[in-house]
Amino acid sequence: MAEIGIGLIGGGYMGKAHAVAYSAVGAVFDTPLRPRLEMIAAGSPASAERYRAAYGFARAADHWRDLVADPKVEAVVIASPQTTHRAIAEAAFAAGKPVFCEKPLGASLADAQAMVAAAEASGQPNMIGFNYVRTPATQFVRQLLAEGAIGDVTWFRGEHTEDFLADPDTPANWRCFGRAAGCMGDLAPHMVNCALALMGPIAELSARVETVHATRGGVAVDNDDHGQMMLRFASGVMGHLYFSRVATGRKMGYAYEIHGTKGAVRFDQEDQNAVHLYRAEGPEATRGFTKILTGPAHPDYLPFCQGPGHGTGYQDQIIIEARDFLRAIHTGQPVWPTFREGLATARVIDTAFASAADGRWHPVPQI
Amino acid sequence: MAEIGIGLIGGGYMGKAHAVAYSAVGAVFDTPLRPRLEMIAAGSPASAERYRAAYGFARAADHWRDLVADPKVEAVVIASPQTTHRAIAEAAFAAGKPVFCEKPLGASLADAQAMVAAAEASGQPNMIGFNYVRTPATQFVRQLLAEGAIGDVTWFRGEHTEDFLADPDTPANWRCFGRAAGCMGDLAPHMVNCALALMGPIAELSARVETVHATRGGVAVDNDDHGQMMLRFASGVMGHLYFSRVATGRKMGYAYEIHGTKGAVRFDQEDQNAVHLYRAEGPEATRGFTKILTGPAHPDYLPFCQGPGHGTGYQDQIIIEARDFLRAIHTGQPVWPTFREGLATARVIDTAFASAADGRWHPVPQI
Amino acid sequence: MAEIGIGLIGGGYMGKAHAVAYSAVGAVFDTPLRPRLEMIAAGSPASAERYRAAYGFARAADHWRDLVADPKVEAVVIASPQTTHRAIAEAAFAAGKPVFCEKPLGASLADAQAMVAAAEASGQPNMIGFNYVRTPATQFVRQLLAEGAIGDVTWFRGEHTEDFLADPDTPANWRCFGRAAGCMGDLAPHMVNCALALMGPIAELSARVETVHATRGGVAVDNDDHGQMMLRFASGVMGHLYFSRVATGRKMGYAYEIHGTKGAVRFDQEDQNAVHLYRAEGPEATRGFTKILTGPAHPDYLPFCQGPGHGTGYQDQIIIEARDFLRAIHTGQPVWPTFREGLATARVIDTAFASAADGRWHPVPQI
Amino acid sequence: MAEIGIGLIGGGYMGKAHAVAYSAVGAVFDTPLRPRLEMIAAGSPASAERYRAAYGFARAADHWRDLVADPKVEAVVIASPQTTHRAIAEAAFAAGKPVFCEKPLGASLADAQAMVAAAEASGQPNMIGFNYVRTPATQFVRQLLAEGAIGDVTWFRGEHTEDFLADPDTPANWRCFGRAAGCMGDLAPHMVNCALALMGPIAELSARVETVHATRGGVAVDNDDHGQMMLRFASGVMGHLYFSRVATGRKMGYAYEIHGTKGAVRFDQEDQNAVHLYRAEGPEATRGFTKILTGPAHPDYLPFCQGPGHGTGYQDQIIIEARDFLRAIHTGQPVWPTFREGLATARVIDTAFASAADGRWHPVPQI
């Protein structure tokens, strides 16, 4: 059983999630490659040392450059703010190391393009942190669609709605500045990626993006609170996406509903262990949405629990990601979603801003 | 207790509903004006006679013109197809009789305009059959919004989705021909009216409308299966509406969710006796959506049942409408929603078609 | 089309419901026999007159005896308190008139026995007001069970829970005195009847019955607030029933769940238009409870509405009852549930009190 | 940061869950004591070696006795079948080592008594694996009850229902033999413990226990499939518990509802991140059950995720247990639930069997 030294950059919300994931993934998935928590870097040497002790890394780095350069660091996980993603990834690829990067890929479309170029030039495994799309439930929905369980799809509606800035009295914080930290930059990528994963490329869209609360505590906010887009997939199917950080009452509103000629599917991450499936078959009197609880019969569930309905949680998604990144490194084969998925998502969001500016339908440039 | 002779035109789906409503409304609401089922007209004298016997009308008319002209018919209820609404209403107003007309007001915007003009020229009471907006639940939501229970509204999403044409193998029927029978013409008015009722006028919109199944049983369909619009209310609030008759699994998807600065509301007609209300108050640990079951504390519920949670049904909405029409006649005061509401709705739908044609945002002409 | 003169006794909660039902039933069900609201009686001549005017009866009676004796009253509907049921029913049968009686059949087991005897001696149609068991949803469940849709039943759990006396500060009212007005006497019959209807006779039971709030406003309460029983049906299946008028938060908790070897069913009257059906068939990955919305495919739904998911309400149940009573009279054939069902229910409740007294299992005497 | 060597016995369903938990707990909770996966034992040396490699333990033991005796094993976690619990625990206490034991405490009441005695004689930290009661949701409910959020409790209904033996064609397996592996022995302890934790001691009960499918594949089953008990808590409150392994459709039916004079609570483990709370306060028109999604405001949630509604899963419960066991060892203070909780649960179940045998109410012996 081979070991691999993990270098983690960032120890906040997602940094911790990845630290836990690399602690647990070996036991959960019996991975051929076993992670060793080698080194952690953060905003300052002191915070890096604090995280090191808390999460059980062997060493703390003074700066992410030291981590990237360290010979015992054999794979890099980026969980620092979006503005840092590009420089770190480029350095890591230059050093010939595989990179896992949290979403969004970069702070801008240009960043994302550069990062894909760097990844592909290096030939190193690369992945992006679209974790929600990897739950047992959404993986199962992807299978259902692929098998034609609901026939030809005719409509897709997705949303990612939360309410952490719903209260206008919440003072401005870092999330209120810069496009990459706005609702479209920060929240939208997850659901755009989901739409692409389940439905294929988006051909064109018409969007509107808004700042609902223009000032907070007297300070002017410079990015968006919510946005929506009508769209047409390359398959011809019509759809709609909505994203909001001011969706009062919504805590984890990563949700979608999909209509097809033979059935329909609904999912809401707030009840992440249930998929609602309708099939237009059998007597009318017994038709309806079936609430399927995830269990060992669904993708990537069994390693977490033998009991159906016992449920996986947020942290488990990150463990699944860690398994996939280790697998990409171990096999040398790309594991979806790679940086290209991050770029595809960035293009959709960039097009949405363009459409919001002129109020017209815009084609989405394909990679 | 005064009596009033009711003349009903149409004895199908809605004709029957109104027949039952006028049979029951006196006992339910103890109305000062008591309806007498005087006369019914339908597509043929034979069908009118069949309906007469079934629903308990005193007489059947050979033609709706006879009914409108009959001196014992003191109020006219139109429940025949949209193409007939205008001529009947104009004749009834000309005869100096109050008119209740099923939605949509007319078969086109021009019809709707003419009907409002006729109604207002006559000075007669006039109402339109937007029944869903009159359930105890949605009336209660309207109160909540008016009282500011959820603060300033920041987002409105509505849909009216059903699946009666979801199966592409369903052969073409009359609903497949003519704009007024399409999804936008036939289904959309209910939810557009709801949006207007709850949120006020729509200032501008960008829409897309589609025929999903262009042929049915070899016959070309000439109207739309589903449509959506992004919109901005005159209040400045952004929203989205979706309408579909191919929404597999959806039986009565008249549903909306509304976010505000202090709370949120959700409603779905498939569980018509529940309103979901979130209030951003009290400790975070006890916040969530409260599922409120309608009961005697909600508008127009008590006359149907003393027990909360015992529930009202579809037919009861029509009884509420009948009470309102009788009240408008009795008091001589307009009772919302009048024909003007029908016209306002028609304008929104007409604008949606224009926007769908050129892919741009269009202002909605106000009345 | 023949007419029949209805005499109604009681104009309160249920009296009104029956008045509305007899106003509407002809139009809803196109009944061969058409009710004429002939006469109403109540606690006093004044209240009878008030009800007459409100509900549209032709005449008010000074006393129920006059109503029963009136030649134009051809069928009697009893919606007065339980203590009055027996005397009225006996008089009506003696006068050779069909009787519909609200639940519970009488104020005691002895009453119920006498009423069945009187009914059968007279040979007149007789029915009891177990309305909930006649919703489209529960009728459909009954069909499912009869067809073996869930295999052999292995467990039945039922409850009827409301909260109208949950607040200990609610002062004592008439419901707080006398066994027939207690929770077991007044609420339990509906769900006991449901259990019998769905599962067949109860062979034996062990019960506990309690007064939770012994005094209200300083006044001693003399009947029970909630009660439960473990039971074994004659079929051998084990079950449990719970009844409460102090079930805080429950408004119409007439609910049951039934497990079988091949499936399961759940129902809750608070969402009366949905049946949840699980079938142990097909791949494990797609199993789950299907939420079936009632519609034209379900019993007695279509006459109320052509649209599935549009929903029926409380009042509609009473209209279904009225249709059945008219049918029993018209055909001369008993229509379930007759007084015998009321007696069977009374025996179960009587046995529950006996078991609660000595803490043992008791066989339930069969009729 | 001190380390502690963990010895795990059993590598199946729960053995794996504990292996993962001890891998992750340090990073999740920043525990002062850090577990080292020292040694694992199982049914055979070969399987122990397989588990060692898969879960990342340093060494495999040939027999649990070697593990218990090993000087580098400083704490013992028992996740082998119930019949082995007592001998292992006694040996571990004799060796002066803290013990965490999966539920049920022993294979019989006598075992449980002996184990408590051994634990207390040794003075070693001891805990039992009642994991469900430690979810953020149920911990929160416990707080709510303690704070009087729903007033005085008047009714408790609990169930633990699953369907892994619902199909009568499932052949007999080890779960079909021996009281400790039956539904009452194996499933019931979780919910009995929950009832005791939330409501305090059970004073008396009347139970019925049944084998629904007496033979499986021609083989006679010798233990029970489901059981129920009516009960009275020492507090005077009445309640009911139901347990089933033949509850078709139920996957993780660990569920309870609790009524109080001022509110009510409902919980179902199949949606483990939601608590439904009703409060009898404020205007009637806005009352209802509030669906609260767990989040950082609830006990033990934040270490798993900063986002409310993002959800914890089954595995996270076991991580919480691991934290508690480490805490008990580190602080030397007992952390609830200890072996005494296991014994209290065993007494209730033993009393249920006695009651089922004679059909009477039995007092539950207190410890």
Ligand SMILES: NC(=O)C1=CN([C@@H]2O[C@H](COP(=O)(O)OP(=O)(O)OC[C@H]3O[C@@H](n4cnc5c(N)ncnc54)[C@H](O)[C@@H]3O)[C@@H](O)[C@H]2O)C=CC1
């Ligand atoms: N996949 C998901 O569900 C989520 C993804 N994210 C993404 O994860 C990334 C991190 O976000 P959070 O963890 O929420 O932020 P956070 O603010 O909680 O943590 C950021 C971490 O980065 C470190 N950091 C900041 N500047 C640094 C620098 N120059 N060099 C090294 N370390 C630096 C900080 O010390 C801190 O430990 C972002 O890209 C964000 O978009 C965030 C939340 C959820």
Ligand SMILES: NC(=O)C1=CN([C@@H]2O[C@H](COP(=O)(O)OP(=O)(O)OC[C@H]3O[C@@H](n4cnc5c(N)ncnc54)[C@H](O)[C@@H]3O)[C@@H](O)[C@H]2O)C=CC1
């Ligand atoms: N408010 C609501 O929820 C609903 C409203 N509607 C509206 O109600 C109206 C009627 O629709 P449905 O009842 O579904 O149609 P339907 O096809 O069930 O019944 C139409 C009735 O009109 C009669 N009719 C047709 N041509 C006529 C003529 N020239 N003169 C007199 N009677 C004529 C027919 O004999 C038939 O009785 C339409 O405007 C429709 O949009 C329909 C369904 C639901």
Ligand SMILES: NC(=O)C1=CN([C@@H]2O[C@H](COP(=O)(O)OP(=O)(O)OC[C@H]3O[C@@H](n4cnc5c(N)ncnc54)[C@H](O)[C@@H]3O)[C@@H](O)[C@H]2O)C=CC1
């Ligand atoms: N099926 C169901 O869902 C329900 C059934 N019920 C049953 O209906 C019956 C009536 O109950 P409610 O309507 O709730 O009571 P209520 O108090 O609302 O009405 C009782 C009516 O009986 C009249 N009344 C009283 N004494 C009378 C007498 N001696 N002679 C003639 N009339 C007399 C009163 O004037 C009043 O109109 C009861 O047997 C009750 O158990 C009540 C509620 C629901």
Ligand SMILES: NC(=O)C1=CN([C@@H]2O[C@H](COP(=O)(O)OP(=O)(O)OC[C@H]3O[C@@H](n4cnc5c(N)ncnc54)[C@H](O)[C@@H]3O)[C@@H](O)[C@H]2O)C=CC1
């Ligand atoms: N807390 C919970 O949610 C659950 C608790 N349990 C409890 O966990 C315990 C284990 O059950 P499962 O993991 O389901 O069983 P399992 O059959 O999946 O695993 C049992 C393990 O014990 C080992 N084992 C058997 N005999 C042994 C012996 N003499 N010495 C050492 N190891 C031996 C086996 O090799 C196997 O690794 C039981 O007490 C059970 O009641 C089980 C499932 C869920």
